Amino acid sequence: MSDFTKYQALGNDYLVIDPLRIEFTPTAQTVRLLCDRHTGVGADGVLIGPMAAPRPGEPVELRIFNSDGSPCEKSGNGLRMFALYLAEHYGAEPARQDETGQRSLVLRTVAGDSRTDILDFAEGRVRVEMGRPVFGSDAPVALTAGSRRLDVLNLHLGNPHTVVPLDDVSSGLAKELGPLIAWHPEFPQGTNVQFLRVVDRGRIRIEVWERGAGYTLASGSSACAAAAAAHRLGLVDGHVVVEMAGGTMEVSVGEQGEIALTGTSEQVATGRFSPAFRARLAEGASA
Incomplete structure (x- = not known):
């Protein structure tokens, strides 16, 4: 089982850390360690979720962090990547599928709920409703x-x-x-x-x-x-x-x-943390 999954959308990259599959404490220091492109995995940010086991038709909660360790209220690319992660790892549990095969789900962040439609899973094409500015x-x-x-x-x-x-x-x-x-x-x-x-x-x-x-x-x-x-x-x-x-x-x-965003993203890699890096994350979590 992998410790992280990495996605990118036009060069904007995020790491997905699934707390249901790996023990991880998101602090400013642990997020910075993960996102460091020289001494960590490297990313523009981290997506933590799902925060609870997905249930059919119910919103799926996640937390988003910037690479400097600060919390991010909402990320259009991050939401689209997370939808692809859920589709791959949790299948139909959080999603509803219409007659065309399109899968829709609701993602919940601190900024509220966003409907997300997976238009083409193979191409990574996803539409997300971002709300009204x-x-x-x-x-x-x-x-x-x-x-x-x-x-x-x-x-x-x-x-x-x-x-x-x-x-x-x-x-x-x-x-x-x-x-x-x-x-x-x-x-x-x-x-x-x-x-x-x-x-x-x-x-x-x-x-x-x-x-x-x-x-x-x-x-x-x-x-x-x-x-x-x-x-x-x-x-x-x-x-x-x-x-x-x-x-x-x-x-x-x-x-x-109301604003909606459509674009593609792709999974780049999955991976395991080395024992030494895992120890550094544990230190960062307790600092």
């Missing part, structure tokens, strides 16, 4: 980052986001300004940052800096936040292809503002 204002507000004055749009979609519309975006810009905005005094709890360029009414390009993981090749929650912000500003229609450094995802905006 709450905007801090109707229009962008001014924010100073370093020597630059920026117009930003703040919103909450299970976790906090700050979208920065610009004429052009780049990884260098995200790495330069991302940390300045993510931990700006305006955001005492931190915020996830999306640098947004609108390509046309059906496509946007973003670069992402996450408060708990830094520069990220792809982020489902960030894709949703950026698409929601662009739609709020009247720059895009209800279906948006979101380009990121790692690839593309699709975001839909409903009539009431």
Whole structure:
């Protein structure tokens, strides 16, 4: 039996640790040990779950952590990966299957419940409902980052986001300004940052800096936040292809503002912890 399962979605990777199959105490230190790419397994975050044995038709609870050990309220990619994990390891227990063979289940995080549809298990294609965003204002507000004055749009979609519309975006810009905005005094709890360029009414390009993981090749929650912000500003229609450094995802905006994310992810590996690494995790759990 494996100790962990690793998934990735466009370069955004998570480790699934199943507490029903392995004893593991999630502390900031144990999560950092797992996610360290030099001395651990390596990942952008950790998914802990299911927290109880899945029961037919009932929500399945999980906990999400960033690579820096901090808790994450909601992750669009993480939820999609976890749905695939449940489908593989728990079969039909938590899911309902319709006449087309599509499997649906409800995943529960500290941010609430999210319906998740496995559209194609073989391809890893999953759709997740992310809820309705709450905007801090109707229009962008001014924010100073370093020597630059920026117009930003703040919103909450299970976790906090700050979208920065610009004429052009780049990884260098995200790495330069991302940390300045993510931990700006305006955001005492931190915020996830999306640098947004609108390509046309059906496509946007973003670069992402996450408060708990830094520069990220792809982020489902960030894709949703950026698409929601662009739609709020009247720059895009209800279906948006979101380009990121790692690839593309699709975001839909409903009539009431509800957001859904569709994309693919894949299992990368399963593995066992060595006795020495297991001992380090035990030390981290008791520190």
